[in-house]
Amino acid sequence: MSAIDTHDLTKRFGDDVLAVDSLDLTVETGEIFGFLGPNGAGKSTTINVLLDFIRPTEGSAEVLGHDAQRETQAIRERVGVLPEGATLYDRLTGREHVAWVAETKDADADPDAILDRVGLDRQDRKRRAGGYSKGMSQRLALGMALVGEPDLLILDEPSSGLDPNGIQEMRDLLREEAERGTTVFFSSHILPQVEAICDRVGIMSDGRLVAEDTIAGLREGAGGTSQITATVDRVPADLDLGALAGVERWSADGNAVTAVCSDPGAKIDVLKRVDEAATILDIQSAEASLEDLFNRYTDADPGDATGGETDDSPEVAV
Numbered sequence: 525m526s527a528i529d530t531h532d533l534t535k536r537f538g539d540d541v542l543a544v545d546s547l548d549l550t551v552e553t554g555e556i557f558g559f560l561g562p563n564g565a566g567k568s569t570t571i572n573v574l575l576d577f578i579r580p581t582e583g584s585a586e587v588l589g590h591d592a593q594r595e596t597q598a599i600r601e602r603v604g605v606l607p608e609g610a611t612l613y614d615r616l617t618g619r620e621h622v623a624w625v626a627e628t629k630d631a632d633a634d635p636d637a638i639l640d641r642v643g644l645d646r647q648d649r650k651r652r653a654g655g656y657s658k659g660m661s662q663r664l665a666l667g668m669a670l671v672g673e674p675d676l677l678i679l680d681e682p683s684s685g686l687d688p689n690g691i692q693e694m695r696d697l698l699r700e701e702a703e704r705g706t707t708v709f710f711s712s713h714i715l716p717q718v719e720a721i722c723d724r725v726g727i728m729s730d731g732r733l734v735a736e737d738t739i740a741g742l743r744e745g746a747g748g749t750s751q752i753t754a755t756v757d758r759v760p761a762d763l764d765l766g767a768l769a770g771v772e773r774w775s776a777d778g779n780a781v782t783a784v785c786s787d788p789g790a791k792i793d794v795l796k797r798v799d800e801a802a803t804i805l806d807i808q809s810a811e812a813s814l815e816d817l818f819n820r821y822t823d824a825d826p827g828d829a830t831g832g833e834t835d836d837s838p839e840v841a842v
């Protein structure tokens with residue numbers, strides 16, 4: 525049995541918005557699965573269908589072997605959920621929130637032990653949640669998802685609002701949960717975090733699943749894309765790496781010249797070309813990061829190979 529299985533799942537909002545388009549997604553029991561995609565790709569809509577917060581237009585979804593629309597109660601008993609923009613009750617303390625979830629789930633849970641795990645301070649958990657910071661609220665919401673040792677965690681942007689320490693703690697916690705046998709399904713925009721912990725990822729774009737694989741599998745599927753960065757004394761104004769065969773795109777940032785190559789053999793040609801025009805001080809070679817792969821799979825305009833990059837460095841698509 526898979527933890528999550530969708531068949532031809534489609535969700536339209538009105539006549540104009542096709543939020544999820546014929547989605548066939550499988551998340552295996554026990555894996556950590558990262559659900560990725562640009563803003564508006566359909567991730568939250570999919571999660572909301574899995575949790576029966578909204579109904580699909582067509583198709584079906586199963587969670588832990590139960591129909592997501594007809595067997596909602598059986599699913600809720602065994603799933604821990606961190607929804608997008610989780611709602612807290614201003615007047616309840618953090619501790620009371622966890623105790624309340626334990627009561628509704630009929631779970632034998634120790635609120636303090638759970639709040640220790642998510643790092644909500646002993647003093648803070650006694651305060652009303654109405655005064656919580658974003659990060660505190662997020663930690664509490666995650667704690668609520670952990671109540672009852674669920675078989676499956678469905679987390680919509682679990683790192684949202686967390687500081688770098690909090691993000692690291694979240695990563696450790698998801699690993700611990702997976703080691704306990706929990707399936708972890710989460711959406712995220714923090715790609716290095718996803719790369720560090722996921723067994724597999726699914727990438728959504730415009731409502732469609734455009735990739736579903738391990739990160740190694742995605743690299744292979746993307747033609748073994750790899751990257752070379754040369755630190756130079758100065759970047760020559762007329763440098764043109766785009767003319768080289770096997771170079772997918774390149775950029776110059778400060779004194780670093782980076783080329784992303786669809787053919788790893790092109791890295792030597794890149795170095796030769798840079799070396800002709802400048803003095804190379806250092807070289808770093810790397811496989812394609814998840815960010816590179818994400819850009820490749822979600823590029824809305826095939827002519828724009830920079831697909832969603834946000835830094836200001838000049839970047840040249842080939």
Ligand SMILES: Nc1ncnc2c1ncn2[C@@H]1O[C@H](COP(=O)(O)OP(=O)(O)OP(=O)(O)O)[C@@H](O)[C@H]1O
Binds near residue numbers: 541542561563567570
């Ligand atoms: N209740 C709604 N009514 C109308 N359109 C909606 C509704 N919910 C989502 N949409 C639309 O569906 C599409 C998918 O949105 P969704 O929230 O699922 O994306 P997402 O991948 O979770 O994005 P983000 O990363 O920004 O959270 C978007 O075009 C969005 O505007």
